[in-house]
Amino acid sequence: MRINKLLSNHGICSRTYANRLIQEKRIIVNGHLCIQGQWVEEEDIILIDNEPIPVKDKVYIALNKPVGITCTAEKSVESNIISFMNYPEYIFPVGRLDKASQGLILMTNDGDLANKILESxxxxxxxxxxxxxxxFDECFIKGMSEGVQICSVITRACKVSKVSADTFRIILTQGLNKQIRRMCGAFGYKVVRLERTRIINIKIEGIDNGEWRHLTEKEVMELRNG
Incomplete structure (x- = not known):
């Protein structure tokens, strides 16, 4: 894999920051200066500032993201999720939850597990x-569940159930950009509140808005086996 992906997967730094380290000639691979886009193997000898890349403990966090926080690892973005959490080690969001939405987002430094979760x-x-x-009426529920044409594709069939006159529960198995908002818009509705309550086996119950907790070993194992 490319060097920046390997460093991200190992929880060392973001891909963008890895590119910066290469530009600053701070990474050596098998005795030679690393170049941008270089492909490496796990067995290669990789040094950063002449030191072997550290072995990082894996971090797995469930965060109840508030409205207004952007799910990006780029600290230059205003109200980014990394600055909001201020976690002492490098972590990144698994996927996204748009700025106007709230609820569950997983944070980790385990690139392999993140890729497995995100694989469509x-x-x-x-x-x-x-x-x-x-x-809304039952036609809306039926139409949403059967698939909606947005962004030149038809969304995958999903589970939709009514909660109240203007609120519904939806379970998706794909993650198109602003998918739920676009689906609702196709029927003439505007989303006024969107909360993610579950990702696979991880639920938001017990985590207050803006708070987070570490996942248990059992939860992580279930994510890996899911």
Missing amino acids: ENQHEKEYIVTVNKP
């Missing part, structure tokens, strides 16, 4: 509670 073909479930700007 694995069809991992993500559950949301959504409130729209006006009451």
Whole structure:
């Protein structure tokens, strides 16, 4: 894999920061200065500032993201999730939850597990509670569940159930950009509140808005086996 991906997967730094280290000639691979985009193997001898890359303990966190926080590892972005958490070690968000939405997002330094969770073909479930700007009928529920044409594709069939006159629960197995908002918009509805409550086996219950907790060993194992 490319050097920046390997460093990210090992929880050392972001891919962007890895590129910066290469530009500053601070990475050596098998005795030679690393170049941008270089492909490496796990067995290669990689030094950063003439020191072997450290072995990092894996970190797995469930965060209840507030509205207004952007899911990016780029600290230059205003109200980014990394600055919000101020965690003492390098971690990154697994996927995204748009700025206007709230709820569960996983944070980790385990690139391999993050990629497994995000792989669309694995069809991992993500559950949301959504409130729209006006009451809906059963035709809306049926249409949403059967698939909606957005961004030149038809969304994958999903589970949708009514919670109240203007609120529904939806379980997706894909993650298109602003998917739920676009799906609702196709039927003439505007989302006024969107909360993610579950990712695979991890639930938001017990985590206050803006707070987070470490995952248990059992939860991490279930994520790996899911």
